[in-house]
Amino acid sequence: MTFSRLQRFFWICAGTPLVMIEKYPTEYSKYSGIGATILFTALFAGLSGGYALYFVFAGSPFAELWSVLFGLLWGLAIFNLDRYIVSSIKKSSKGLKQFYQASPRLVFAVLIALVIARPLELKIFDKEIHEQLRARYLSDQKERIAKVQDSFRQKYALELAQIKTYQEEYDGLSHEVNRLREELKEEVFGSRTSTTSGVEGYGTYAKNKEQVVMVKQARIEFLASKLASLQEFMNQQKAVEGINNQMMLSDELLDRKAAHAGFADRNWALGELTHSSNDVSRSSADAIFFITLLFIAFECAPLIVKLLSDVGPSDVDIRESESRIIAQLVNPSLFSRNRLNREYRRPTSKITVPRTKRYFSNKRGAGRQG
Incomplete structure (x- = not known):
């Protein structure tokens, strides 16, 4: 009987x-189905590993080559393991005992x-993982900028405190000078208020107010020069410390970074999809769970088929052949003695005595007679 090459391969x-x-x-x-399942499991394993x-x-310039080579190696390894696991299950046991023996393999x-x-699963949920990585990288960039700025503020706390003090004084004096200028204007034009004399012209009150304005204006100019020098110093230090280079990532950079993310980052993003509380994440978690169950069922299918199937003639033949070979290896003299008995047995008698025994008995009798 001829068999197809594909069937023999299975x-x-x-x-x-x-x-x-x-x-x-x-x-x-039965064995065609078991072999095909093992083969397709190895193919999926190769794709997954690659x-x-x-x-x-x-x-890397050789990323595709290394992934193909590792995929082939990983697929062959899984193929060999599955093939050994299935072939190592013997049908000699009955009922639950057989499942207990196969439990480590399961x-x-x-x-x-x-x-x-x-x-x-990482490939199936590639788009969702991409968006999750974008959000993570953006959040990481914000935290990184905040940490750098906080470190810079701690390092130059004295200069920043001086800038703050000078700026507060500058703002207060600027507001006060503007108010005094309005009062000086009202004093010159003779407007009577609680702070003016009501006498029109450039008199004593006007001169006093102008003197006060000039003193405060000089202080403002001094503060402005100090603020300018301090700001220039801080800008130089920001350039040295790299603060000016810290900026938010653009959409293009985020997409590029997410597209080249490593396996660990993508695995983290997939885990975040399954542990978040929103509806989209719950739906993704359910899908991932059922995909995992599908692969578990697919991987365990050859074992389950062999466990649930009845004892076939090939199983009985294999068991008896193994028992015969083991018995022959343990006690080879037993098989030699049986062959000797069969060789010297008389075909006409029901119970025959081997010639060797007759020879020794005759010899012992002759000796007694002598």
Whole structure:
């Protein structure tokens, strides 16, 4: 009977010897399904591993090459592990005992499914992760600017305090000089108020007010010069400390930074999507949960199929062959003695005595007679 190459390849993927499968036609479809599931799990693992490593070497000229090589290596490793896990399950046990024996393999399959699912989830939720990273980078930039400015204020606290003092005095004197100038104008024009004499002309009161205005104006000019020198000094120090270079990221820079984010940042963003309290995040969390369950079911499918299936003829054949080989290795003399008995047995008698025994018994009898 001829078999297609694809069918034989699936049988090889299932981990069961081809000789055992080919002897029993009822086993063809079962092992074809198991092998195909193992193969497609390995393909998903290769895609997942290559996509994850792509972000590790993002920006490198050989990022695509390294991701392809690692994807192939990771896919082959998962393929080998799945193939071994499925082939190591024996159908000799019954009921729950068989599930107890397979439980470590099931746990290992779940872990493999979680590792495979995470990078693919990152790709599925790429747009949501991009927006989450934009918000994080913008927040980080604000915090960074605030920390730099706070450090600068602590370092130059004395100069900033002087600037504040001079500025407050300058503002107060400017307001007072403006008020005195209005009073001087009213005094000259003879307007009578609580602060003017009401006598028109440039008299004694007007001269006194003008003198006060000139003194305060001189103080204002002095304060202005001090403020200018201090401001110039602080601007120079800001340039030295790099304060002037601290600016908010533009939309273009945010998009570029989010597009080249590493695996850790993207994994963090996906975790934030699942732990936030808004409706969009809850919906994303549910989707991620069901995708993970899908991969767990997909990874455990070959194990579950083999556990739930009845004992097939290939399973019985494999068990008996293993038992016979083990018995022969443990006590090879047993098989040699049986072959010797079969060789010297008389075909006409029901119970025969080996010639070796007859020979030794005759020899012992002759010795007694002598």
